[in-house]
Amino acid sequence: MQIGELAKRSGLSAHTIRYYERIGLLPYADRDAGGRRDYDEAILVWIAFLDRLKTTGMPIREMLQYAKLRAAGDHTGPARRRILEAHRDRVRAHVRDLQASLLVLDTKIDTYVETEKRTHSHDDTEHSFDEQQTRARPARP
Amino acid sequence: MQIGELAKRSGLSAHTIRYYERIGLLPYADRDAGGRRDYDEAILVWIAFLDRLKTTGMPIREMLQYAKLRAAGDHTGPARRRILEAHRDRVRAHVRDLQASLLVLDTKIDTYVETEKRTHSHDDTEHSFDEQQTRARPARP
DNA sequence: CCTTGACTTAGAGCGCGCTCAAACCCCTAG
DNA sequence: CTAGGGGTTTGAGCGCGCTCTAAGTCAAGG
Numbered sequence: 001m002q003i004g005e006l007a008k009r010s011g012l013s014a015h016t017i018r019y020y021e022r023i024g025l026l027p028y029a030d031r032d033a034g035g036r037r038d039y040d041e042a043i044l045v046w047i048a049f050l051d052r053l054k055t056t057g058m059p060i061r062e063m064l065q066y067a068k069l070r071a072a073g074d075h076t077g078p079a080r081r082r083i084l085e086a087h088r089d090r091v092r093a094h095v096r097d098l099q100a101s102l103l104v105l106d107t108k109i110d111t112y113v114e115t116e117k118r119t120h121s122h123d124d125t126e127h128s129f130d131e132q133q134t135r136a137r138p139a140r141p
Numbered sequence: 142m143q144i145g146e147l148a149k150r151s152g153l154s155a156h157t158i159r160y161y162e163r164i165g166l167l168p169y170a171d172r173d174a175g176g177r178r179d180y181d182e183a184i185l186v187w188i189a190f191l192d193r194l195k196t197t198g199m200p201i202r203e204m205l206q207y208a209k210l211r212a213a214g215d216h217t218g219p220a221r222r223r224i225l226e227a228h229r230d231r232v233r234a235h236v237r238d239l240q241a242s243l244l245v246l247d248t249k250i251d252t253y254v255e256t257e258k259r260t261h262s263h264d265d266t267e268h269s270f271d272e273q274q275t276r277a278r279p280a281r282p
Numbered sequence: 283c284c285t286t287g288a289c290t291t292a293g294a295g296c297g298c299g300c301t302c303a304a305a306c307c308c309c310t311a312g
Numbered sequence: 313c314t315a316g317g318g319g320t321t322t323g324a325g326c327g328c329g330c331t332c333t334a335a336g337t338c339a340a341g342g
Binding site for chain 3: 313314315316317318319320321322323324325326327328329330331332333334335336337338339340341342
């Protein structure tokens with residue numbers, strides 16, 4: 001499989017794949033006779049895992065650490081586990097944060113909905129900076 | 142309240158507060174006799190809300206849209222509501238994503254833990270690129 | 283043979299969200 | 313009177329994670 005197909009199948013762009021290889025997130029790929037990268041299906045599994053780390057907000061420099069530990073041999077298992085555990089904890093905390101924020105959003109949206117129900121437009125939730133300079137309610141004609 | 146205290150109380154740096162004012166996220170603050178920004182407590186509420194939007198991943202340019210609608214008057218309530226609803230939906234989707242990823246992380250961590258239980262270090266989860274070049278297990282001395 | 287198009291490299295550029303620097307002003311305490 | 317510590321402005325710089333450009337190579341199809 002060459003880079004174009006891997007791009008399609010992995011969802012990364014070919015540019016990004018090369019970039020990842022350069023920085024060490026992806027292995028230096030074998031080249032074919034013409035000097036082109038030739039990938040094995042197996043790489044897809046690794047990329048999928050990287051994607052998980054990425055979507056959960058792990059910075060590249062930390063993925064790199066993980067990748068290097070892996071490359072360093074089986075004995076680094078515990079260190080890798082600790083990285084993942086720390087990351088998991090951060091993700092959990094982030095999820096809690098997001099859920100709290102969702103409640104706030106829901107509440108805020110509700111106040112907008114209530115206001116709209118009362119037909120005439122009027123917003124009495126907490127004050128934003130423009131409150132002073134807000135021209136008097138434009139009293140729909 | 143001048144900018145230093147607001148910085149302390151809001152958690153933003155004074156630099157960031159000025160930057161937010163420049164780009165329009167925060168109102169142009171009143172200046173005191175000496176030309177310094179003089180804030181009212183009320184600003185804290187708005188900053189707290191911006192923080193919610195920020196921690197839930199709303200890009201600044203969208204917060205700006207929201208801020209401008211608010212400044213445009215009460216009649217923009219429905220538009221603001223729609224922005225928040227769209228954002229809420231994205232956040233919900235993201236939370237689901239994160240939760241799915243947490244399961245993956247937990248599973249992966251478990252395999253590390255299991256491996257460690259078996260005392261000798263050995264990792265047989267899916268293969269990373271270094272598998273070929275991995276030196277034979279360094280057989281703890 | 284020639285074109286097409288997918289690939290190669292090194293390196294520059296970009297969008298985001300700050301973050302800091304330089305040069306200056308003003309107030310207060312010692 | 314002076315030193316210090318807050319503030320002001322404009323504009324440059326930075327870290328991140330890509331993303332793209334330029335110039336070149338190669339293999340297959342017409």
